Amino acid sequence: MKNSKYIKGTVCEIAEDTYSRKFGSNVKRFEILHYTNDNKKATIIGDLTNLVSLPQNTIDCFILTQTLNFIYDFRLAIKGVHYMLKNEGVVLATVVGISQISRYDMDRWGDYYRFTDLSIKKAFQEVFGEGNVEVEIYGNVLATTAFLQGIAAEELTKEELFYKDKDYQIIITIKEMIYFLC
Template identity: 50%
Template sequence: MGSFRTLEPVSRKFGFDRGTPVDRMYMDHFLQMHKTDITGHVLEVGDNQYTKKYGHNIKRSVILRGNAKGSECYDGDLTDQETLKTLGQYDCLIATQVFNFIFDVPAAIKGLDMLLRKGGTGLITVAGLSQISRYDFDRWGDYWRFTTLSAKKLFDAHFGAGKTEIKSYGNVLVATGFIQGMAGEEFSHEELFYIDPDYQIMIAIKIKK
């Protein structure tokens, strides 16, 4: 890993310029573990890359994002239920690294609940230890970093205890490299997936409504 005794990181691009960002590898691992839930009517926030990658028996794939374009791409805001009323409900909702950039997280959780039908599954990831995303910070905001405890309290407060499964990814070695901008390929599989709950790079949340 070399010396980190410097005021400049290895990279400010989360590892994109060196390979695959560490948190993207964690997202893939989480969604692959729960790919059987990605079925039927699926809504994904931002784009539908994970619906395409892990979904099966997809009847409808919908994208929710601002400034939406396309027949199955809708302009909506999880914190504003008025913008969600025409979207219906879904068997699965995927939102990766979205809640960090929403100031009113409880309102967004209510919006997520509105979009999930009874028996539906929410697959959510949020950042823990991470640098600021300057692109988002300067446009709509980069507000929060989460822990398994804060995520559990937020989602349990709305859905109720027993409806959520929450786990963390990360350890001190990978957290140090990730903050510096190293890519996932620069670590072994064993290093990447050794879990130390005191160094939570990413939090993964599964909701069963």
């Protein structure tokens, strides 16, 4: 993984710790944030949109994959991530660009947004500041068509799958660092 060097110290993920265990090195503590206490693996029960429910300044790396699409007040959730990060902490996030509705999520808590690289970058810059946010897109018309038709990624060549067309953004990645000036 391209950003695995950032997955160290105290690492937090939503609902599970799959990526931090797979790609992390020098991880001192694995934290799992979950909205309710029905997740037995959760070490933090909290709501990214409710700062009072979150620990402040405790996370070195926050891995936030495919979550913001399902939070109505996603801007406040970004502030929640910022609130949890330590000085020099980093968030590694992904959001959906082009996708069908996730019926599982829609029926449980909602499926609200599809983002573009511009919209998510501006939203993160509002909290983390300009110059601290890196955004990258993945997708193209063939990969989008295959995805929407349920064609497996293995049925495409790497060249077909990884060709990037900024007009067909399936997945958008975000990386930002938090720096406090003392």
